[in-house]
Amino acid sequence: MVRAETAPHARHLRYTLWAFTVGDNGTLGALAGAARRDPARGWQRIDVTAAARRWAAAGARAPLRLLLDCSGCGGRVRLRLGGGQAARPLLRLRLMPPPARRRRALDCDAAEHGRCCRQTYYVSFSALGWDDWIVAPEGYYANYCRGACLNYHSQVVEAARLERAACCAPVRFSALSLIYFGADSNIIKRDLPEMVVEECDCP
Incomplete structure (x- = not known):
């Protein structure tokens, strides 16, 4: 205007x-x-x-x-x-959000064999001997990423062009809420960021 x-x-x-x-x-x-x-x-x-x-x-x-x-x-x-x-003149911009990027299947059980996916992995605080100071939870699913981002032939070409191939890696995390005894035996609640792998892809 x-x-x-x-x-x-x-x-x-x-x-x-x-x-x-x-x-x-x-x-x-x-x-x-x-x-x-x-x-x-x-x-x-x-x-x-x-x-x-x-x-x-x-x-x-x-x-x-x-x-x-x-x-x-x-x-x-x-x-x-x-x-x-x-x-003063006014320029109004309306920005369109980029199209949603389609992610790989969340869990490896549902993903195509060998493709990038999220593998569930449970961490037991009792097995680690930490249950004497961690009140809750008893454990949590940390999860991790595994699998390939490209098929074999395209991966070789891509690796030659970029001198590296894309890696299957976490693209979204969530926090873990932890309740534990502090040094003075007080109960403390803390949210630990990026402790749980929620989604994997080839960034």
Whole structure:
């Protein structure tokens, strides 16, 4: 949105605001958007969505530059592109979230043989001899990741290209709530982050 101010005697003036893209060398590019005068408001809305999409699709390597022009203004319209806070132009961006990445099957029991998956693994505090100071829980599923990320042939090619192959690794963890006796025999509750492997993939 851009603030367009007209003189009192030119309130019924008809004009159109144009926005063009500007190339790196200062050349005028494609039409980015246009808006006819809305007499109900001083702020005029120009939709530059198509230009922003083309810019993003091209890799967004250079800044997106826009040039505003007013057709039919004849010097009777002032475009406020700076100055006070109330007159600064506004660009509203609506970002679309990236598509959800499909994860491997959570558990190895349901995964294709040899593929990256989460293997359940239970840690018993009693077996470790820690049950004399850990009140709860008696143990927990720590889990770990195993399996291959690529089939054999593609893994060889990928390893040759990147000098390493992708590894099956944890991509999501959860915390473990632990209740235990402290040094002064007080009972302490603590949440230990990233103690449980929840999901595995090939990052």
